[in-house]
Every structure is written in C-alpha cells, then in structure tokens.
Amino acid sequence: MERLEAFQEHVSMKFQLYNGLLLHMPFPEVRESGMLLPLFSSACKQGMESGEPPQQIVRSFLGHATGADNSAQPGAAAGDLDDSDIDPLFSLLRLIERQVVLFDSLEDAGFTRIHDMKGPGTLQDLLNRIERKDKTQAYREFLDSYAVRVVLTAHPTQFYTDEVLTILTDLADSVEQNELRNVHDYLLQLAQTRFKNPQKPTPLEEAHSLMWILEHVMYRVIPEIHARMVDALNVDHARRLEYPGKILLGFWPGGDRDGNPYVTADLTEQVAELLRTAILRLYLQDFLQIRRRLTFTSVVDDMERIQRRLEAAVQGCGAFVGEYEAYDTPEELRADLLQVYQAVMQENGGLFSDRVAGLIYKVQCFGFHFASLDVRQDSSIHERVWGRLLPLLQDAGVAETSAPYAELAEPDRVAVLGRICEQLQGVEPERRKQWCRSWADAIEQDDDHVAADVLRSLAAIRVIQNRNGEHGAHRYIISNTQSDSHVLEVLALSLLSGIASGEIPLDVVPLFETIEDLHNADAVMRRLYAHPLYREHLRSRGDDQTIMLGFSDGTKDGGYLTANWEIYRAKERLTDLGRQQNIRVAFFDGRGGPPARGGGNTHKFYRSLGREIDSSSIQLTIQGQTITSMYGMPAAASYNLEQIVSAGIENNLFVTDYMQLSDEDRSLLDELSRRARAAYRRLRDNPVFVKYLEKMTPLTYYGRTNIGSRPVKRGGTSELSLSDLRAIPFVGGWSQSKLNVPGYYGFGTALRELEAEGRLDELQRLCAGNLFFRTIIENSMQSLTKANFRLTAAHSQDPVFGDFWRGLKQEAEQTRKLLIAITGQGDLLDTDPVIRASIEMRESMILPSLVIQQFALSEIRQLPEDHPLRPRLEKLVVKSLAIGVNASRNSV
Structure with a gap:
C-alpha cells in the first residue's frame, strides 16, 4: 500500500495540478481545446458506458460544439462533414499527446518514491543476501563468467521526437525538484513543440537518437553497477579493476538490415565510427576533470601523455598530437590509467584514486566500441546470395555442383558449403577479398543491392574490428533460421570476405522464431555441433554459442501461451545439448515491450527459468518507447538493469524447488x-x-x-x-x-x-x-x-x-x-x-x-x-x- 500511496501522491495528485496548467496555456488553440477536452472526455466515457459507437459519440459532440446538426443520424455518411468539423479533433489530439508527456514526466520524477530501490530484485538486496548466506566464494566463481547484454534496437515504436524527449527529461527533473516556474515554462514549450518528424528518419538518424541514451544514461549507470558487483567480491582492489564489463551493450541501428534496405555496409561503418568517437570523447571529458585534481609530481608526466594520446585517439586511428600517438586499444589506455592509480595509491595516500578507478571501470565496460554493433539479415537473403555466388565460385575453380543452389536439397547444400569452405581456406586472404569486392560490384550492377550488401557487410565487420576492437562488431544474427545450411552459409561468407582461415572473429547467431523452428532448434544445433568445420569454429570462439529466440514471431505463429512455453522448452533442450557437448550456450531473447512480444516483468521472467536453462548469460533486446520508459533516466535505468542482473545471479546461487517444474x-x-x-x-x-x-x-x-x-x-x-x-x-x-x-x-x-x-x-x-x-x-x-x-x-x-x-x-x-x-x-x-x-x-x-x-x-x-x-x-x-x-x- 505504501507504493500505491506514493503513486497517488507523486503522480495522480500532481497530474491533476499540472494538467490544469496545461489545459489553460495562453494560446488560443490550447485555450479552446483545453475547455473542450474535459467535456469530450466525459462524453466518451458516458458514450462507451451506454453503448454508443465512436462514430456517434464524435458526431454528437461535434454537433454540440459547433452548433451544427451533423449528429442526428449516427450512421450518416462522412460526406456531410468538412474540414471545419475535423479541425477541432486534431486540436484535441495535440492536447492529449501533451498530457501523455506530462504523465510520463511525473512517473519518471516519482520513480524512486514509487519503486523500492533497495528491495527485492535490486543489486543491494542481492548482495546483502549473498553475505547473509555466506555465498561470497560461490558469487566470485560465478561472476568470472557472468554477463548481461542489453541490446538497443531501432524498431519503430518510439513516436517522441528528440526535442520532445528532451522536454520530457527536463520536465521530470523540475517536477522532482518542485521547481514550479520551470514546470510552467516547460509546459509552455511543450505546447509549442512539434511532435511529429517531418519525414522518416534515416538509419543514421536513428543511431544518433539512441546515442543520447548511451551518452547520458548508460555511460553513467553501467559502470556504477559494475563497480558495486565487483566491489562485493572482497578481493584486492587492483584485481577488481581487471574485471571485464559485466553489463554489455548491443546496438542494432546501422547493423540490423533484416527487411531494411536502407541499412548498408557504408552506414554500418559510419555508425561504428560514431560509437567509437562518442566513447573516446566521454573518456577525454572525464579525464580532463580528473587531471584538475591529480596535480601531483608523481603522475604529472603520465597525465600529460594520457591526455595527448586520448586527444589523438578522438581524431582517429593512427593520429598524432605532437609526439604522442593515438591509443590503438582500450588495453593500452587501461594500462596507463592503472599506472597512475598505483602511483597515487603508493605516493599520494590514494587521494582522488576513486576517480581514476571510476574511469578504469568505464574503459572495462565500454572499450573503444561503446556498444557492439550486431549485423542481422534474413536467411532467405543469404540463400539468394549463394544462388549468385555459386556460378562465380565454379568459374574460379572453388565450387563444383551440377545444380543451381536453390535446387539443392538440404544435405547437398551442407556438403557443397563444406567443400567450399575447405577450398577457400587454401586461397590467399587478399585474393578472397578481391573476389568479394568484384563479385559484390557485379551483383550490384544487376540491381540486387541487398545481396551485394551482404558481401560488403562482412568486409565492414573486418574494418570495424580493426578500428574499434573485436567487440565493435562480432555477431552475425540470422533471422528465420530453419536449417544447418543457414548457419554454414554465413560462415562460408565470412571466409570469402578474406578472414584468415581458422581465425574467424565472428559469432554466428541463429534466430529461431516460429513454433516449428523452435521445435527443430536442438536438432539443427546438434548437427552443427557435429559438423567438423563448425565445431572447429566454435573452439576458436571459446566453445561459446549464442542462440537467439524470437518471442514476437513465435506469438504471431502459435499464440501467447505456446510461444512462451515452447521457448522455455527449446532453451531446456538446447542447454542440455550444450552441456553434453561441453559448449556454453547463451540465450539472446528478442523481447519487445508488451507481453505479446515477450515483455512484462523482466526480473520474474528470468528468475523463473530454473536450473535446467543456462542463465550464466542473459541477453535481450530493448526497443522503441520501452528504451525511453525503462532506460531514459539514470534511476530507472539503474533499477531495471539491476533487475536483470540479479535474476541471473539468483538463478545460479539460490536455486530452489520453488522454480522447478515437476x-x-x-x-x-x-x-x-x-x-x-x-x-x-x-x-x-x-x-x-x-x-x-x-x-x-x-x-x-x-x-x-x-x-x-x-x-x-x-x-x-x-x-x-x-x-x-x-x-x-x-x-x-x-x-x-x-x-x-x-x-x-x-x-x-x-x-x-x-x-x-x-x-x-x-x-x-x-x-x-x-x-x-x-x-x-x-x-x-x-x-x-x-x-x-x-x-x-x-x-x-x-x-x-x-x-x-x-x-x-x-x-x-x-x-x-x-x-x-x-x-x-x-x-x-x-x-x-x-x-x-x-x-x-x-x-x-x-x-x-x-x-x-x-x-x-x-x-x-x-x-x-x-x-x-x-x-x-x-x-x-x-x-x-x-x-x-x-x-x-x-x-x-
């Protein structure tokens, strides 16, 4: 009841207060619609209760509001209306959408009062429980391999423009601080701000929009959670600074080309550079603040060197500032910062060392990539690509088959792809790269831009890894995976792109979506694990296999309950198969906002998986307005990330019969x-x-x-x-x-x-x-x-x-x-x-x-x-x- 009372006090009551301000803004249109909206809202509620259809409710209201008699016949044809009848409805909608922003702001402002920030599901509650139950050693062992990956997607469900999102954030801050004058001014601004983009955003613009969340929220929140997680290990502080990031970020704008013809290889590289430059600028910004404090003789030369190398890194790979060359890897930057940290600890009593440690944690979390770009494409596109490539490879003396690729049965496809991979391994990487470039150009000339982009996207991954590190782009997701060949097609393409044999720095991620595909998932993976080529590839990737499961298409195909249960069962079978094969399986859930697309209570969902499903890695997509509502402000982001993090740890450290199914x-x-x-x-x-x-x-x-x-x-x-x-x-x-x-x-x-x-x-x-x-x-x-x-x-x-x-x-x-x-x-x-x-x-x-x-x-x-x-x-x-x-x- 305390939470409900807090909601009523900080949201319900304040909405009544501030809504009054909004409805009486000093603008003619707002003033008029502000008087009409309460009346229309009442008419809608009464009409719904009495069984009136919307057409009759609106026509009746328009008749009363304008004095016209167009409401007498509920079923009257629309032709008897005109623009003057429709205009008031647009005004009402504009006011309602601003009411929603106000309500969102109030819920955001009251977040820490409505939610128990130290209660069940939070990291603090979990760490207290670990200490009480004397499980610190088990926690330490588990944390070595545990990670959470939150992937921000560009799926089109976010209707707020960047300008409106900024107002929403500032409005929430002012409400929280009880700054009535600012609230009033922001409402005035809101009343005069456009809500609709004048045109569809480009994928690059989508990436820029999501960068705000990365720079202003995730950059601050994730390292803080990471620090609390590793500080609880009770190990030497220097050892804590060595832990890789426990919360990883994924990024789909610029990489997800499944059904989006506007995502190209060039764009993928642009977005990767955007991410790299953004994180380096943030490091430099933080470092300059630290340098204001670390004026000690023991570190002054080191501080100068770090600053210049960071400035050069911001300019680009291989750049120089004076005599200082840009950092090439995050490991180089971390080593220099650790040297400063140790000097301050030893010679300056640890003064301001916590600030250096904080920056090291950030480097551990974000590297030089900030967020990993996932490349995603549908399996049908890969089939199309191989239909084009097979004759070209035959001409080059690499492939031998008497039938077009589309006509090959599944076993024959697997056999052909295996032989192609074996033969490609004997071809010099530079020659393969040349083939890839020239064949992409040839396919492009035939107006198959999507197929050509597949070849170029593999080359783009190599470029990104050279600039941002391997974590910059190391996953290729195959939508609509139905067979072994769908996975081997991508593996063979990666070889064709010129990657050295046996050293493919790419995780091939099958995405199983329909109910039938979920049923067949373990059979497909069993055959892949037995395939010599793919098994060798997995060994080179540390015997780690990521498998994506799609709730949205599962629900569309089989309904709500079946999608949830079949995904649960598929995870159990795939976990068991992985354990038999000594392969660590990580499940990547394609979850949307609503329950129909895998949404709902995230902590309970992951906490309920039990011991038969591997939860040593939790990965999920976050999209659209869910990104804003759950991760748009630091308090909400921290709370929601902790709910995910704690669920996986609880599943593995506190397994009880309560979660097991008989x-x-x-x-x-x-x-x-x-x-x-x-x-x-x-x-x-x-x-x-x-x-x-x-x-x-x-x-x-x-x-x-x-x-x-x-x-x-x-x-x-x-x-x-x-x-x-x-x-x-x-x-x-x-x-x-x-x-x-x-x-x-x-x-x-x-x-x-x-x-x-x-x-x-x-x-x-x-x-x-x-x-x-x-x-x-x-x-x-x-x-x-x-x-x-x-x-x-x-x-x-x-x-x-x-x-x-x-x-x-x-x-x-x-x-x-x-x-x-x-x-x-x-x-x-x-x-x-x-x-x-x-x-x-x-x-x-x-x-x-x-x-x-x-x-x-x-x-x-x-x-x-x-x-x-x-x-x-x-x-x-x-x-x-x-x-x-x-x-x-x-x-x-």
Whole structure:
C-alpha cells in the first residue's frame, strides 16, 4: 500500500495540478481545446458506458460544439462533414499527446518514491543476501563468467521526437525538484513543440537518437553497477579493476538490415565510427576533470601523455598530437590509467584514486566500441546470395555442383558449403577479398543491392574490428533460421570476405522464431555441433554459442501461451545439448515491450527459468518507447538493469524447488499449450483474421508514421499476408483497437477446457508453486487490463466481422475470469496495484484519442477512395497512433 500511496501522491495528485496548467496555456488553440477536452472526455466515457459507437459519440459532440446538426443520424455518411468539423479533433489530439508527456514526466520524477530501490530484485538486496548466506566464494566463481547484454534496437515504436524527449527529461527533473516556474515554462514549450518528424528518419538518424541514451544514461549507470558487483567480491582492489564489463551493450541501428534496405555496409561503418568517437570523447571529458585534481609530481608526466594520446585517439586511428600517438586499444589506455592509480595509491595516500578507478571501470565496460554493433539479415537473403555466388565460385575453380543452389536439397547444400569452405581456406586472404569486392560490384550492377550488401557487410565487420576492437562488431544474427545450411552459409561468407582461415572473429547467431523452428532448434544445433568445420569454429570462439529466440514471431505463429512455453522448452533442450557437448550456450531473447512480444516483468521472467536453462548469460533486446520508459533516466535505468542482473545471479546461487517444474507440471503445461495453440491457430487460419486487421484496425497506417526507417512488412508485394507482416504492426493493430488479441487468445480456451474437466485445482496449484507459470499469467493480465471491447462494440453488428469480433470478446472474458480464479485475486493485477493504477489513468487519458481513431476509421470505410475528406481523416488516424503507443509505453 505504501507504493500505491506514493503513486497517488507523486503522480495522480500532481497530474491533476499540472494538467490544469496545461489545459489553460495562453494560446488560443490550447485555450479552446483545453475547455473542450474535459467535456469530450466525459462524453466518451458516458458514450462507451451506454453503448454508443465512436462514430456517434464524435458526431454528437461535434454537433454540440459547433452548433451544427451533423449528429442526428449516427450512421450518416462522412460526406456531410468538412474540414471545419475535423479541425477541432486534431486540436484535441495535440492536447492529449501533451498530457501523455506530462504523465510520463511525473512517473519518471516519482520513480524512486514509487519503486523500492533497495528491495527485492535490486543489486543491494542481492548482495546483502549473498553475505547473509555466506555465498561470497560461490558469487566470485560465478561472476568470472557472468554477463548481461542489453541490446538497443531501432524498431519503430518510439513516436517522441528528440526535442520532445528532451522536454520530457527536463520536465521530470523540475517536477522532482518542485521547481514550479520551470514546470510552467516547460509546459509552455511543450505546447509549442512539434511532435511529429517531418519525414522518416534515416538509419543514421536513428543511431544518433539512441546515442543520447548511451551518452547520458548508460555511460553513467553501467559502470556504477559494475563497480558495486565487483566491489562485493572482497578481493584486492587492483584485481577488481581487471574485471571485464559485466553489463554489455548491443546496438542494432546501422547493423540490423533484416527487411531494411536502407541499412548498408557504408552506414554500418559510419555508425561504428560514431560509437567509437562518442566513447573516446566521454573518456577525454572525464579525464580532463580528473587531471584538475591529480596535480601531483608523481603522475604529472603520465597525465600529460594520457591526455595527448586520448586527444589523438578522438581524431582517429593512427593520429598524432605532437609526439604522442593515438591509443590503438582500450588495453593500452587501461594500462596507463592503472599506472597512475598505483602511483597515487603508493605516493599520494590514494587521494582522488576513486576517480581514476571510476574511469578504469568505464574503459572495462565500454572499450573503444561503446556498444557492439550486431549485423542481422534474413536467411532467405543469404540463400539468394549463394544462388549468385555459386556460378562465380565454379568459374574460379572453388565450387563444383551440377545444380543451381536453390535446387539443392538440404544435405547437398551442407556438403557443397563444406567443400567450399575447405577450398577457400587454401586461397590467399587478399585474393578472397578481391573476389568479394568484384563479385559484390557485379551483383550490384544487376540491381540486387541487398545481396551485394551482404558481401560488403562482412568486409565492414573486418574494418570495424580493426578500428574499434573485436567487440565493435562480432555477431552475425540470422533471422528465420530453419536449417544447418543457414548457419554454414554465413560462415562460408565470412571466409570469402578474406578472414584468415581458422581465425574467424565472428559469432554466428541463429534466430529461431516460429513454433516449428523452435521445435527443430536442438536438432539443427546438434548437427552443427557435429559438423567438423563448425565445431572447429566454435573452439576458436571459446566453445561459446549464442542462440537467439524470437518471442514476437513465435506469438504471431502459435499464440501467447505456446510461444512462451515452447521457448522455455527449446532453451531446456538446447542447454542440455550444450552441456553434453561441453559448449556454453547463451540465450539472446528478442523481447519487445508488451507481453505479446515477450515483455512484462523482466526480473520474474528470468528468475523463473530454473536450473535446467543456462542463465550464466542473459541477453535481450530493448526497443522503441520501452528504451525511453525503462532506460531514459539514470534511476530507472539503474533499477531495471539491476533487475536483470540479479535474476541471473539468483538463478545460479539460490536455486530452489520453488522454480522447478515437476513431471506433472510439465505434462499440464504441455496440455495447456497444445489446447491454446489449437484455439489460436483456428483463429489465425480464419480467412477473416487478416482481413479484420486490415479493414477494421489501424494496422495499415503504421507505414505512414515517420518513426522508423524500416518498412512495416517484409517482401515487396502489395497484398497483405500474415507471414510478411512484421510483429510491431501486427501487435499494434490489435492494441490500438484495445483488443490485445496476441496477449491472451487461446490461453482462455485452454483454461476453460481444463476447468470443464474439473481440473481447476491443478491450475491453482501450478500457479501457487511455480514462478514461470505465474509470470505468464500476470503478464497476460496486463494485456487484458488494457483491453476495452466497448471501443469496437459496433463491430459485433458488422455482416462480415460480427461473429469474429464476438469470438474475441468471449475469449477475453473467459480468460479474465479464469485468471482471477486461478490466482485467487479479486481483480486483474491485484498483486501490483501501482501498475494497475498507472494503466487505468493512462487508459482513461487516451480514451478520447481512441474514440477519435475509431470514428475516423468508420468514416473512411464509408467513403470512396477519391473523396476529398479522406486524406484528412487518414491523417487523424495516423496522429492518434502515437498517443496510444506513448501512453501505454509498452503497447507495441
């Protein structure tokens, strides 16, 4: 209750206060819409409760607001409206989106009061527990190999512009400090600031945008957590300074070319240089502050040398400042800083040594790369590349096959790739590089830019590693991995790019996404481990294998419950296989913001994995507005990173029966998953499924938002298909309509069937005794809490989609009822009233924008394609998309 009271005091009450300021800003448009919005919000709530459709609510309100009589007929055609009717709706949306920024700022400002910064899941609580249980030695042994990798992606779910994000941050700071004048001024600024990018950002601009988080938050927070982790080891301080970073950063802008034709090899190199220059400038900035204090004779010459070499490094590799050459590696910089540290300790009583140690920790965490650029491409593109390369390699006397690559069966592909690798190893690296360059040019001339970029991207990785170190770019992720050949294709390409034989400094990361691919993952990896070429490669990489698992496409393919359970089972099988082969497996989770894409409570998710899944390395993607909400300010970033870090340590140091699944538990989850998947697949295979998304939700409008460089669907066909559709618009279409289908559908059917068999008590025991199952339930509760079927109730009468919509509603209602019964809660999220209160406030705030969105969609469906009002209504839909995403913070 203390957390709920803190939320009410620092968020709810302050929102009422500051919202009053916002609604009465001294601008004509704001003043007018500020008077209308409370009235319209009330009309929306009353209309929803009485069963009025959004089209009628808006038309009625417009009639009252303007004095017109366009509301008399709820089903009137849109043609009787004009621009003067639509303009007030845009004004209301602009005000609502600013209310969301205010609310975000208030939650950020109250973060440390709402959250227990030393409670369960935090590093302090964990370290105290380690000390109490006398597990320091076990902790020391485990920490040697433990690391967390947080990967920032450029997936298009962040609608705030950089200018708005800056205001949000400054506003939160002023609220926290109770600086009323600044709050007032920032609200004035907010009222006059554009929220929409005038055009889609380029991948380079996306990288620049995320750099703010790296430079202003991660650079400060990660080394502090790292220092606390290693300080708890009770070893000599010099030894602590040797520990490599325990929290690693990954970066996808500029490297993720899966479905994004605008990411090129040149751009990848540009982003890598951006990262390198940024971290070196930060080191130099910190060092200059330290030099102001370390004026001691014992270190003055060393300080001069370090400064000049850092200045040269900022200018570029091989540069000089005077007689001093740029640092080539972070190890050189660390060695010089350690020398200064030791001199200060020995000759100056350790004065200001903590500042030197702090910079050493940063160098250990970030090197000269800041964040590792992951290169990612779809397996189908690699197949296309090999279709082009095979004839060229045959002409060069390297490959022998009588059939085109596309016609080769899987065993034949594996055999051909193996022979090619063996023969390439006998070719001089420079000759291979020349082949790679000339063949990329030839493919480019045939207008296959994507295939040509694959060859150039491998060359770019070599360049980046020479400049930034191996950690600058050392992973190649293969989307849609389905077979052994998909992995061997990339390995062979790396050899072709000119990398020395047997020394491929590249981790090839298969990404298994669909339910079938998850089922086959261990079989694929077993064959790869047995392949002499790949096994030798793994030995050169320290017998470490990273495997990525995609929640988004797993959910789209098999439904919420099945995706979670099949990923869990796949991890168990892959862990067991790795242990048999003496291979250390690291799982990289492709998690999005909402439960439908693997989101939800991160600590509980990773804490629930148990001993059968390797958690000595935790890796996950963070994307879109989730980056801002969870890592946009130091306090939130520290808290959320600690939740991830502590989960892996607890799993390995405090293994209890509480997290283990018995054979009976597994059998029950298998049965639930089977039934849930069958129900979801019946829905997904219904011909109405994709048509409903396309016609009745704003899915098709995501491509018109200027928030990301990547297209919303794979493939170049105009026809919408589920297989080509990206997970973000797929989940987004459902969440914008407040149906949230991917977060629960099928789960309720499975539960109902077991309840009908008198087995509710089995489910209750499983929930009470296993954290994994309870986490699945609680995350699904979040999806249901955000659902609002009243918004689209009119769809129940649609001649095409009526039965379909009623089926969705029935599934949501039965899921809600049974989740409450299984958990014993009085209502959804009773165990976390703060989350529920936040969701309720946000949903209430954005209800008017959702009503406007549904109104516009309804009107558009009645208009011919060439009607002059249609573009304005479509802009209304696009404008409303941002509000729903930003308000939910993890809605897409």
